[in-house]
């Protein structure tokens with residue numbers, strides 16, 4: 001079968017669990033010899049997207065660039081785990097258009113704002129509440145939850161392990177029904 005990858009597009013508030021789940025899922029996929037990469041918005045903003053801030057226009061450009069990279073990767077049969085807030089429905093629609101509907105799955109990493117704020121992994125919610133950072137998603141800027149995501153993970157109700165397991169079960173089902181053809185690494189024949 002021709003390998004066809006998949007873009008697993010994680011969306012959710014800061015602190016919802018996107019990075020934690022993306023890294024664990026990536027580790028699992030590599031363990032089972034499936035070529036996978038993580039594109040993390042926060043990390044890309046330190047390099048490729050260092051010129052961008054958090055205005056609506058900059059978030060849109062951020063998502064456009066990430067979607068273009070994901071498109072290149074997925075067309076080479078690579079599973080691409082995208083981990084960005086991508087707060088507006090129109091941004092996620094645009095990403096889906098760039099990548100192509102059948103290669104794109106939207107995964108809502110969902111925890112209520114109050115839970116994310118209590119976690120405050122990076123201290124950013126505290127800073128946002130003190131107005132030390134502007135346009136913070138959930139505080140001064142909107143987050144529009146997906147209406148009909150392909151999968152929703154409630155990280156306030158599940159442990160990180162349970163969350164990753166739920167995605168793996170769902171993903172394995174896509175593979176078994178032929179909707180994803182994996183690019184497997186055969187280290188013995190490289």
Ligand SMILES: Nc1ncnc2c1ncn2[C@@H]1O[C@H](COP(=O)(O)OS(=O)(=O)O)[C@@H](OP(=O)(O)O)[C@H]1O
Pocket residue numbers: 013014015018019040041042045054058059060062063083084085086087122124133134135136137
């Ligand atoms: N104003 C504001 N709003 C939201 N997030 C902020 C902001 N300033 C900095 N950060 C940090 O940037 C990370 C989000 O980057 P993204 O590229 O995912 O954002 S977006 O999709 O373009 O909206 C986000 O990372 P995560 O916490 O991993 O989601 C934050 O750590």
Ligand SMILES: Nc1ncnc2c1ncn2[C@@H]1O[C@H](COP(=O)(O)OP(=O)(O)O)[C@@H](O)[C@H]1O
Pocket residue numbers: 012013014015016017018019020021119121154155156158159160161163
């Ligand atoms: N089910 C879960 N899935 C992922 N993270 C969880 C879960 N339950 C609690 N957490 C915790 O929530 C925090 C999420 O942080 P992080 O992954 O950086 O979020 P994000 O990338 O969305 O900003 C971590 O401290 C993680 O241990």
